[in-house]
Amino acid sequence: MKKIIHDLLLAITPALLICACLSGCAGKSKRLPDVHIGSRIANGDILNAMSLRANQLSGLKSRVKLKLAIHDQAQPEIKGQVMWTRTHEGRLARVTGYGPFGVTVFDCLVGKRAFYLFIPSHKVVYVTSINDKLKNGKEVAYLIKEASWLLNPWGVAVTQDAEVVPCSGERGLKDYEPICISFSHQGETGWAEFDRQTLSPISLENPELKVLYNDPVLLGDCMLYPSKIWMKIKELDMEIKVTLKDIQPGLLNPEDPVFDPTPYLNQALRPLVVLLDSLRNVR
Numbered sequence: 001m002k003k004i005i006h007d008l009l010l011a012i013t014p015a016l017l018i019c020a021c022l023s024g025c026a027g028k029s030k031r032l033p034d035v036h037i038g039s040r041i042a043n044g045d046i047l048n049a050m051s052l053r054a055n056q057l058s059g060l061k062s063r064v065k066l067k068l069a070i071h072d073q074a075q076p077e078i079k080g081q082v083m084w085t086r087t088h089e090g091r092l093a094r095v096t097g098y099g100p101f102g103v104t105v106f107d108c109l110v111g112k113r114a115f116y117l118f119i120p121s122h123k124v125v126y127v128t129s130i131n132d133k134l135k136n137g138k139e140v141a142y143l144i145k146e147a148s149w150l151l152n153p154w155g156v157a158v159t160q161d162a163e164v165v166p167c168s169g170e171r172g173l174k175d176y177e178p179i180c181i182s183f184s185h186q187g188e189t190g191w192a193e194f195d196r197q198t199l200s201p202i203s204l205e206n207p208e209l210k211v212l213y214n215d216p217v218l219l220g221d222c223m224l225y226p227s228k229i230w231m232k233i234k235e236l237d238m239e240i241k242v243t244l245k246d247i248q249p250g251l252l253n254p255e256d257p258v259f260d261p262t263p264y265l266n267q268a269l270r271p272l273v274v275l276l277d278s279l280r281n282v283r
Helices: 002-017 043-056 140-151 153-158 272-281
Strands: 029-031 059-070 078-086 091-098 104-110 114-119 124-129 160-165 178-185 188-195 201-206 209-219 223-233 238-249 269-271
Touching (some): 043 153, 124 272, 140 153, 140 223, 153 160, 153 188, 153 201, 209 238
Parallel strands (some): 124 269
Antiparallel strands (some): 029 209, 078 091, 160 178, 188 201, 209 223
16 A cells, blocks of 8 residues: 555656646636637647647646546545646646545655655655656656646647647547647657637647647636546556646746745655665565
8 A cells, every 4th residue: 555655646646736837817717718818720820829828828827636547546635735837947736635534645846956756754855956867767857847738738839840730539529629749758758638618728649648638717818727637647547637627727826835845855865766766665
């Protein structure tokens, strides 16, 4: 059980920490009205429209609920809060997760130069530089970039070799007009599907991950964003259901105390690789 819980934390934390884009729109989220917004976008304008949407988002605060399963075995629900803001140098993000009775399960921060993961049951903060490499050869920054696509799928439009491609599947079975984009990053190819008229994300997939988006809400008056996200990490046979509630865009700035690493530095520190190695050695 200890291995399962730890694996879950390590798998979901990067994805949530880079909630890279819930909004630059003003005001709180509202349920989607029974009308489409925007007009049909031509193929030649799709990538530009996607890029604008990806860069439009600047920061947020939202409650989050996680339901997880490994090999079809459900794990205890985790509730928490995610906060994110953009800086000139990059992004700052923080996620806190709570288990039963409001007990903190994890508290983590992507700072300007480092990634911090506090697990209270360990009484330790695990830390790694953003530029460090893990044993699989990937930089932490690369993994953060990949994770950001989960919550900012429009960002795939600015990756290497992004292009509009024909969508697979039966067009007649869909109640929207799909637009599909293929992309590559560090040699890995992926695909993403959107609603052509609203640019709402429908799905995203690469060799390691599959993501489906549902129940869009209207943020301010400028964009639709899914309030429910389902993802499957193929190698781990892990499913994660994410529900976002009370999305409040644009409330935080880089100087906000929630992004201050000092509380983490006041704890006992250990390299993140120590935790990863211990998980690999558990059978």
